[in-house]
Amino acid sequence: MRRTDAERATAPRAAATDDAVVFERAGIRLDHRFIWRGVDLRVSAGEFVAILGPNGAGKSTLLKALLGVLPLTEGTVRVFGRPVHRGNDEVGYLPQRRRFDPDLRIRAVDLVRLGLDGARWGVPLPSWLPPPAARSKQDRVEEMIRLVGAESYADRPIGELSGGEQQRVLIAQALVTGARMLALDEPLESLDLNNQQAISSLIQRICHEQGVTVLLVAHDVNPILPFVDQVVYVAGGHLVSGKPEDVIKTDILTRLYGAPVEVLTTSDGRIVVVGQHEPVSYHPHDD
């Protein structure tokens, strides 16, 4: 991948550490109960990490903690060696979402642009009144749209696009600040199988070619299993992490859940975790 000036300007700064994410003794309490606590997690720069676990176990909370949206109750979290804060240009975020409203009248390219300067005061002006320095921003936006292959529908309203097209646009938006890490919350949810494969290989390509660290929350590990360097499994208020084959095992998950769980491998190599119907919240009074 050829690097442009905009990329060179944003990409290589602060490469002092190889750790993209470090959680130490971290815990988050919401509404008087801990979602998870005692979390130690280390993600190296450039890794592709899958975050798995049952609904409500705190997978999204993990992402929100490293975005600085939800503050930790205890412990520390550092991203690229620095404390977390909202508006960090180094972290791109794709929240868990329903589709955009079909009637939402804003173009895909405008949405990507908002990722670049949407937090800044001012008002977007029509293109016949270009503010100074708008050109380089527009170039950056167009470069990201090419990167995700969204050129052919970038000028259409976001609500008219298919689920897969919307996800590509949102990945462009997440990357547009020159992010070195992507925090993706169920980006494959509600996509058909073809789109799941297309989007996951796009994410893998970005991880590989741009050296972007990827933390991807998923329900089903199978579509991304070939790409994953590390699996983080969140359940029962704790998490385990490691290589997929070391973590997604009957004994490991049974201990994590505190209840019988069985990991099965189908004849075509897909992994199925059965028996995860237990309560997923962690109550500190219980132990």
Place this chain on the structure above:
Amino acid sequence: MTDQRLSWDVVADLQLLLQFHFMQNALIAGTLVAIVAGAAGYFVVLRGQSFAAHMLSQVGFPGAAAGVLVHLSPVLGLIVFCVAAALGIGWMGRDLDAGRRAESAAVGSILAFSLGLGLLFFRLYAGSAQGIYGFLFGSILGISDRDVQLTLAVSVVSLLALGIIGRPLIFASVDPDVAEARGVAVRALAVAFLVVLAFAVAITVQIVGTLLIFALLVTPAAAALQLTARPGRGLVLSIALSLAFTWAGLSLAYFSDFPVGFFITTLAFGTYVAIRALKLIAVLWSGRSPAPALFSLGAG
């Protein structure tokens, strides 16, 4: 006004239009109102907050009556009531358009009560039916110099505020989760916009009244958003349409015996329907999903 006749002489028509002080006031206030309503309306439609605009306008009605009753400007009463209501909604911290059933029932009851309260206030003020009529449906009469000055001040403040919060407000409107992660104060912006909306509603009521407020606060923006999905262009187009409806409506009302509220709503509605119909025809014509290039007014 019955002896005012339109002719083909545009200069003579303009002289007729501007010969009375009340009409000068109506045109100045109308122009300011149209700009603010068109700009605020863009965000109202983008955020899907039509109901909030409607609610603020109805809460403002007793405010106008109270302003008349205590011999202050009705516009001042409107501003006080609307801003108080906006802060109230913001303080409750609820999303009015989330469609909660119990809440919409409660809000409906409050709205009916506030109209009733306005009725009482106007009755207390020596039963001025003309005043009630004007504030329900709009009027070109009775906009005083003092109202014009207030409208000017409110317009400047509102437009300045929108000019500052515009971009992050769009971000927070279309993509609140990402906006929050990018450092936008989503909640605070929502309250700030409600206050700006309250200002816009308060001055718009003078021209189209409480009940026809959508004609300037929703329809021009809805039409503009049908024509373009570009934020800057949509904003400018919304203001332009709002200005066109207001000027045409005020002029038609002046040269005829029919109320201004009727003309502005009809022009706005007619334009909106025409645009939807043209788009539908374009879609059927091209035989595929909506063609954005066809209507994106020029290149670039």
